[in-house]
Amino acid sequence: MLLPYKYIRIPKTVLMSKERLLEFFQKGNLNSPAIRNEIAGHFAFKTVAKGQLLLVAGKISDEYFFLDKGYLRCFAYDTEGNEVTTNLCSPGQIVFEISSFFNRTRSQENIQALTDCEGWFINFEQLNNLFHALPEFREFGRGVLVKGFAALKTRMLTMITETAEERYAHLLKTNPEIFQHAPLKNIASYLGITDTSLSRIRKEFSKK
Amino acid sequence: MLLPYKYIRIPKTVLMSKERLLEFFQKGNLNSPAIRNEIAGHFAFKTVAKGQLLLVAGKISDEYFFLDKGYLRCFAYDTEGNEVTTNLCSPGQIVFEISSFFNRTRSQENIQALTDCEGWFINFEQLNNLFHALPEFREFGRGVLVKGFAALKTRMLTMITETAEERYAHLLKTNPEIFQHAPLKNIASYLGITDTSLSRIRKEFSKK
DNA sequence: CCCATTTCTTGCCAATTGGCAAGATACCTG
DNA sequence: CAGGTATCTTGCCAATTGGCAAGAAATGGG
Numbered sequence: 223m224l225l226p227y228k229y230i231r232i233p234k235t236v237l238m239s240k241e242r243l244l245e246f247f248q249k250g251n252l253n254s255p256a257i258r259n260e261i262a263g264h265f266a267f268k269t270v271a272k273g274q275l276l277l278v279a280g281k282i283s284d285e286y287f288f289l290d291k292g293y294l295r296c297f298a299y300d301t302e303g304n305e306v307t308t309n310l311c312s313p314g315q316i317v318f319e320i321s322s323f324f325n326r327t328r329s330q331e332n333i334q335a336l337t338d339c340e341g342w343f344i345n346f347e348q349l350n351n352l353f354h355a356l357p358e359f360r361e362f363g364r365g366v367l368v369k370g371f372a373a374l375k376t377r378m379l380t381m382i383t384e385t386a387e388e389r390y391a392h393l394l395k396t397n398p399e400i401f402q403h404a405p406l407k408n409i410a411s412y413l414g415i416t417d418t419s420l421s422r423i424r425k426e427f428s429k430k
Numbered sequence: 431m432l433l434p435y436k437y438i439r440i441p442k443t444v445l446m447s448k449e450r451l452l453e454f455f456q457k458g459n460l461n462s463p464a465i466r467n468e469i470a471g472h473f474a475f476k477t478v479a480k481g482q483l484l485l486v487a488g489k490i491s492d493e494y495f496f497l498d499k500g501y502l503r504c505f506a507y508d509t510e511g512n513e514v515t516t517n518l519c520s521p522g523q524i525v526f527e528i529s530s531f532f533n534r535t536r537s538q539e540n541i542q543a544l545t546d547c548e549g550w551f552i553n554f555e556q557l558n559n560l561f562h563a564l565p566e567f568r569e570f571g572r573g574v575l576v577k578g579f580a581a582l583k584t585r586m587l588t589m590i591t592e593t594a595e596e597r598y599a600h601l602l603k604t605n606p607e608i609f610q611h612a613p614l615k616n617i618a619s620y621l622g623i624t625d626t627s628l629s630r631i632r633k634e635f636s637k638k
Numbered sequence: 639c640c641c642a643t644t645t646c647t648t649g650c651c652a653a654t655t656g657g658c659a660a661g662a663t664a665c666c667t668g
Numbered sequence: 669c670a671g672g673t674a675t676c677t678t679g680c681c682a683a684t685t686g687g688c689a690a691g692a693a694a695t696g697g698g
Contacts, residue, residue, distance in 0.1 A: 300591035308587060321580040324572060357562055364532060364575075371579050372529040378582065379516060381589050382622040383508035386685070405645065414590040419685055421647050594655070613675065627655055629677050639698105646693070653686070663676070668669105 238267050243288050243342050246314060250362045261352060261359055265342035270294075270335040276317070277333040283322035285343040289313050292339030293403040295412075298331045307408040310336075310400050316366050317341075336403045386415045387423050446475050451496050451550050454522060458570045469560060469567055473550035478502075478543040484525070485541040491530035493551040497521050500547030501611040503620075506539045515616040518544075518608050524574050525549075544611050594623045595631050 240262045247258045265288065270276050276294065277283050294317055296309040308331060311317045322329035323346060344352075353360045380389055390413060394401065400409065410420035448470045455466045473496065478484050484502065485491050502525055504517040516539060519525045530537035531554060552560075561568045588597055598621060602609065608617065618628035 298587055306587065306590055308583065308590075320576055321583070324576045353568070354565055360561070360568065364572075367572075367575050367579065368528055368532045371575065371582070374579070374582050374586065375516065375529070378586055378589070379506055379508075379514065381586070382514055382516075382619060385683095407645070411590060416686055417646075418648090418687075422685090425647080593653095615675070624656055625676075626657075626678085630655090633677080642695100642697090644693100644695070646691105648691085649689095651687090654684080656683070657681090659679095661676105661678085663674105665672100665674075667672090 240265070240342065242290050242314065246288060247362065250365050252358055252362050254358070257356060257358055261356065262342075264348050264352060265344050268341055268343050270339040270341075272335050272338050275332055275334050276339075277319055277322075277329055277331070279330060279332050280328050281322075282326055283319040283329050284345050285318060286323065286346070286349050287317045287343040288341050289315050289317050289339060290341045292341075293336040293400065294333055294339060295336050295404060295408055296331050296333050297408075297411075305411070307404075307412040310397070310404055310408070310412055312397065312399065316370075320367070320370070336408075381414055386413060386419060387427065389413050390420065390423050390427065448473070448550065450498050450522065454496060455570065458573050460566055460570050462566070465564060465566055469564065470550075472556050472560060473552050476549055476551050478547040478549075480543050480546050483540055483542050484547075485527055485530075485537055485539070487538060487540050488536050489530075490534055491527040491537050492553050493526060494531065494554070494557050495525045495551040496549050497523050497525050497547060498549045500549075501544040501608065502541055502547060503544050503612060503616055504539050504541050505616075505619075513619070515612075515620040518605070518612055518617070518620055520605065520607065524578075528575070528578070544616075589622055594621060594627060595635065597621050598628065598631050598635065 243262055243265060244258050247261060252258050252261070268285070268287070270292070276285065276287060279298075289311055291313055293313075294311040295307050296311070296317075296319070297305045297307045300306050317333060319329045319331050319333065321327065322331075326346070349363075353363055380392065384392070393409070393413065404412075406420055406424075407417040410417040413420065415423075451470055451473060452466050455469060460466050460469070476493070476495070478500070484493065484495060487506075497519055499521055501521075502519040503515050504519070504525075504527070505513045505515045508514050525541060527537045527539050527541065529535065530539075534554070557571075561571055588600065592600070601617070601621065612620075614628055614632075615625040618625040621628065623631075
């Protein structure tokens with residue numbers, strides 16, 4: 223029996239080239255092409271369809287995922303059970319739940335595809351082996367953590383020092399594409415406001 | 431000529447024992463006493479008098495500092511030049527500015543002693559050498575970053591989901607000692623509110 | 639292409655938080 | 669221990685943000 227068409231179709235856009243993964247390594251100061259290729263060889267291809275979860279709360283994050291194409295969001299829940307978008311991820315980033323991944327504990331967060339996504343992943347054991355085998359890759363891996371940490375510190379500072387409208391204006395300037403891919407209600411909770419307030423802020427903002 | 435007394439006096443409480451540093455290593459899964467001692471051997475003693483800066487904005491953070499006694503705060507500036515307390519640090523923690531330290535860039539933040547402090551530090555070069563030499567210590571070092579990252583993520587989530595009063599109540603419950611050592615205006619900006627609002631929240635809160 | 643569902647906007651009003659300034663309190667230094 | 673400085677509190681009022689509900693718009697699945 224033939225499988226239904228939708229199960230065997232591979233979108234034409236899926237080229238499965240590690241080009242951008244290798245570029246990402248290069249930007250992260252992995253200067254030896256041989257080492258970049260060696261590392262990339264341990265990453266496997268993965269797609270996540272729009273709406274699907276790359277990580278489900280309660281499970282252990284075991285994919286250190288380089289997002290090649292598409293957009294993802296991370297979300298947790300508040301005390302009343304409402305979803306709160308904790309991060310919005312664009313292509314060219316590593317996406318995973320740091321605490322669950324490295325401590326091997328159940329994740330508090332979910333990671334969901336906002337659009338159809340493609341990328342490359344490696345699991346904890348293989349990543350750790352590579353870290354211990356390759357000093358350059360350790361430095362690279364630390365750089366990924368440091369960059370993420372610094373970004374979150376900056377975001378926390380803006381939560382303290384800026385108004386909702388200023389945070390909105392800043393996101394619109396630095397990450398305009400996300401508005402094409404994430405629902406406004408997700409962007410609202412990411413900015414720390416309600417969707418109602420974001421709607422009003424956008425209305426005011428468009429007048430200027 | 432004799433030095434004035436205050437320049438040569440060493441407080442009686444300064445025992446300069448690495449006891450708590452070694453305990454901290456043990457809690458961080460460094461299970462070999464020999465390795466713990468080896469690592470501790472590279473840390474040097476340091477005091478910071480109340481009000482003094484462990485790190486000055488514009489300089490490169492080069493001290494990975496284990497806070498043994500006392501309390502520290504990290505602070506940055508908003509666009510109008512007002513101080514914003516970005517972190518409050520209690521004994522038993524590693525304190526440094528991650529981005530400046532690992533990227534060797536100028537710090538945006540200051541680190542200031544809220545009380546007289548004592549602790550142990552190691553510089554970037556020595557720390558990095560130890561990381562490359564000792565796999566266990568790398569895991570430990572990663573654990574320090576992961577823990578700090580996770581704590582900041584939790585704090586960001588509370589900034590989004592909780593009211594100022596709830597954040598205050600939470601800090602009072604989880605870190606009551608800090609109220610003995612940090613001025614309320616620092617605690618206020620750490621909580622993301624003005625000192626005026628914190629004062630009112632405390633007034634309301636004490637009624638309950 | 640149509641219907642159901644989700645998302646977004648808007649009006650009305652309330653709750654939260656902030657800004658300013660004055661007075662009270664605590665703290666440091668000589 | 670006295671005076672100056674920094675911190676904290678409080679009153680008054682304004683700005684920001686939220687809650688709810690209804691309707692509009694967009695989206696997705698059959």
